[in-house]
Amino acid sequence: MTDRPWLAAYPQGVPADIDPSQYTSLVQLMEQAFKQYADRTAYSFMGKDISYGETDALSRQFAAYLQTLGLQRGDRVALMMPNVPQYPIAVAAVLRAGFVVVNVNPLYTPRELEHQLKDSGAKAIVIIENFAATLQACIAGTQVKHVVLTAMGDRLGFLKGHLVNYVVRNVKKLVPPFELPGAVRFNDVLAKGASAPFTAPQLQPDDIALLQYTGGTTGVSKGAVLLHRNVIANVLQSEAWNSPAMGRVPAGQQPTAVCALPLYHIFAFTVNMMLSMRTGGKTILIPNPRDLPAVLKELSKHTFHSFPAVNTLFNGLAHHPDFGTVDWSNLKVSVGGGMAVQAAVAKLWLEKTGCPICEGYGLSETSPSASCNPVTATEFSGTIGVPIPSTWMRILDDEGRDISATGQPGEIAIKGPQVMASYWQRPDETAKVMTEDGYFKTGDIGVMDARGYFKVIDRKKDMVLVSGFNVYPNEVEDVVAMMPGVLECAVVGVPDEKTGEAVKLVIVKKDPQLTAEQVKEFCRANLTGYKQPRVIEFRDELPKTPVGKILRRELRDAKKA
Structure with a gap:
C-alpha cells in the first residue's frame, strides 16, 4: 500500500518521512543533548532545577556503578518510581551501561510486580521507598539480586531533601515499613559510581532499549520489545509533527513541557522525556497528577509551551477552581492521548486556554505515537487524526484483508519504524498481532475517511452487542459527557434476557441534582433506541489506571455484584 491520502492534510513544513538513522542509539541522542545543552x-522538580550537564554526570556515575554489579550486556533493570529526577537519571544510566529498561508501574500489587519481574528476568531494580514493601512481598520469587532504594527528596539538596523525606515518611506516612537486606541507597550509588571506571558499550539501532509492559487491561501483561531505533523514530516523528506549533515559541525562550503523565508510561517516556532531550527542552516533573491543587500550584510558577495529557486530566484541571491561577497563554500544543478525548472536554479546554487539544493515537507497541491531528488545527475533529511521518495505517476485515470502502469499520493496523520488534519471549502472541507484511494489528475498531483521517470506534472487546447491533461505548460516553451535569462517565455491556446485552452507564455527577430520568431523556434525544442505556448508576468516582484511563473491565466485573 503506497498511497497515502493523508499527506494532503500535513501542515506546511511537516515532512512525509523522517530519517531514524541519524542516531545509532538513544544514548547517542542523549549524550548529544548533554553536550549541546549542558x-x-x-528537569524542574519541586522548585529545584537539574541541568543537562548534571544529568550527564549523575547518570554516568550511576552507569559506572551498574557495571560493577557483574550484569551482562542486555540484562534488564526495572525502574519503579513516579516522576522524580531519579527516574530520568536512572534511564540514562541503564541505557548508557548497555542494559535494558523495564518500566514498572509503582502502584502495582505484589502479584503484578512479581509477574513483571519474573517475565522480564530483571536482575536489578531501582525503586522509590514508598513501594519497597510491595517488592519485599514478592522479591523471593524473582531473579532480582540488586536493589537501589530512593526517596522523594533525594535530589533536592541536603536541607530540603531531608525535610521532604521526613514529611513523606513521618507526617504523611507514605512509606510502609519494609525490610530489603542488601539494598543500597540512590545517593550512595552515585558516590560509589563517581570513583568506578565506566566503559561505554557500542550500541546498535537493533539493540533493545526497553520492555514496555502493556497495561494488562487485555489479559496477561506482555512486554513490548522496543528497540533503540523504534523510540528514536518516534521522537523524530513527534518533533516533526509538533514543529509548526513549537516553532512559534519566542526566540530566547527554552521550550518547556509539562510532564504530568507518569514517565514509566510510554507516552510520557517518548513525548516528554526523550523529545525534550532532542530539542533541548525543560521538563516540569509532576509527581502526582491526581493532586490537582498541587499540579496547578506548580504550573503557576512556570512558563510552558507543551502539555501532553489524557482526557481525564484535561477535564479535571479545566473544572478546578484554581485553573485561573495559571498563565496558559504560552501554551502552543496540547496533545491528548491514552484514551479518547471527549468533545465537551476539548471545547472547554479551548475556551479556557485558547489552545486546542490535538488528539493523537498510539500504543505501547508503537513507541507510542502512530497518528495525530495537525497541531495547526483550530477546532476539535473527534478523530485520531492522520498517520504521522513514515507511518502507514489501514483498516482490515476479520480475515486480515484491506477494507477499501471509506467509512467501513474494521481493525486498525499500523506499520512504521516505531512498531515494536515483538512481545518479549512470546512468539505465539507476536504472531497473532503482526501481519506478514509488517503491520501491527491494534485490536481497535476504526474507520478511515476519504482524506485519510482515522477514527477509533472502540476496542474489539469493549463493543456491546444489543440485539445484533454493535454499540460502541465511546460514542455513548461522548454524548452523555455533553450533559452539563455530568463530570465523567463510562459505558459497559451487561447481560440482558431480551437483547443479549444492554448498555449500562456509570456517571460521576457535576450537578448533585442530576437524575437518572434526566439522563435517559437526554439519551433519548441524542441516541437511537438500542444505544440508549438501560441501566444508569451514579458513583463518586470511576476506577482508573494510574495514567487516568477508565477501567471499563472493573465496571464490567462490578455488574455481577
Missing part, C-alpha cells in the same frame, strides 16, 4: 535546565 547549561540548560533539563
Whole structure:
C-alpha cells in the first residue's frame, strides 16, 4: 500500500518521512543533548532545577556503578518510581551501561510486580521507598539480586531533601515499613559510581532499549520489545509533527513541557522525556497528577509551551477552581492521548486556554505515537487524526484483508519504524498481532475517511452487542459527557434476557441534582433506541489506571455484584 491520502492534510513544513538513522542509539541522542545543552535546565522538580550537564554526570556515575554489579550486556533493570529526577537519571544510566529498561508501574500489587519481574528476568531494580514493601512481598520469587532504594527528596539538596523525606515518611506516612537486606541507597550509588571506571558499550539501532509492559487491561501483561531505533523514530516523528506549533515559541525562550503523565508510561517516556532531550527542552516533573491543587500550584510558577495529557486530566484541571491561577497563554500544543478525548472536554479546554487539544493515537507497541491531528488545527475533529511521518495505517476485515470502502469499520493496523520488534519471549502472541507484511494489528475498531483521517470506534472487546447491533461505548460516553451535569462517565455491556446485552452507564455527577430520568431523556434525544442505556448508576468516582484511563473491565466485573 503506497498511497497515502493523508499527506494532503500535513501542515506546511511537516515532512512525509523522517530519517531514524541519524542516531545509532538513544544514548547517542542523549549524550548529544548533554553536550549541546549542558547549561540548560533539563528537569524542574519541586522548585529545584537539574541541568543537562548534571544529568550527564549523575547518570554516568550511576552507569559506572551498574557495571560493577557483574550484569551482562542486555540484562534488564526495572525502574519503579513516579516522576522524580531519579527516574530520568536512572534511564540514562541503564541505557548508557548497555542494559535494558523495564518500566514498572509503582502502584502495582505484589502479584503484578512479581509477574513483571519474573517475565522480564530483571536482575536489578531501582525503586522509590514508598513501594519497597510491595517488592519485599514478592522479591523471593524473582531473579532480582540488586536493589537501589530512593526517596522523594533525594535530589533536592541536603536541607530540603531531608525535610521532604521526613514529611513523606513521618507526617504523611507514605512509606510502609519494609525490610530489603542488601539494598543500597540512590545517593550512595552515585558516590560509589563517581570513583568506578565506566566503559561505554557500542550500541546498535537493533539493540533493545526497553520492555514496555502493556497495561494488562487485555489479559496477561506482555512486554513490548522496543528497540533503540523504534523510540528514536518516534521522537523524530513527534518533533516533526509538533514543529509548526513549537516553532512559534519566542526566540530566547527554552521550550518547556509539562510532564504530568507518569514517565514509566510510554507516552510520557517518548513525548516528554526523550523529545525534550532532542530539542533541548525543560521538563516540569509532576509527581502526582491526581493532586490537582498541587499540579496547578506548580504550573503557576512556570512558563510552558507543551502539555501532553489524557482526557481525564484535561477535564479535571479545566473544572478546578484554581485553573485561573495559571498563565496558559504560552501554551502552543496540547496533545491528548491514552484514551479518547471527549468533545465537551476539548471545547472547554479551548475556551479556557485558547489552545486546542490535538488528539493523537498510539500504543505501547508503537513507541507510542502512530497518528495525530495537525497541531495547526483550530477546532476539535473527534478523530485520531492522520498517520504521522513514515507511518502507514489501514483498516482490515476479520480475515486480515484491506477494507477499501471509506467509512467501513474494521481493525486498525499500523506499520512504521516505531512498531515494536515483538512481545518479549512470546512468539505465539507476536504472531497473532503482526501481519506478514509488517503491520501491527491494534485490536481497535476504526474507520478511515476519504482524506485519510482515522477514527477509533472502540476496542474489539469493549463493543456491546444489543440485539445484533454493535454499540460502541465511546460514542455513548461522548454524548452523555455533553450533559452539563455530568463530570465523567463510562459505558459497559451487561447481560440482558431480551437483547443479549444492554448498555449500562456509570456517571460521576457535576450537578448533585442530576437524575437518572434526566439522563435517559437526554439519551433519548441524542441516541437511537438500542444505544440508549438501560441501566444508569451514579458513583463518586470511576476506577482508573494510574495514567487516568477508565477501567471499563472493573465496571464490567462490578455488574455481577
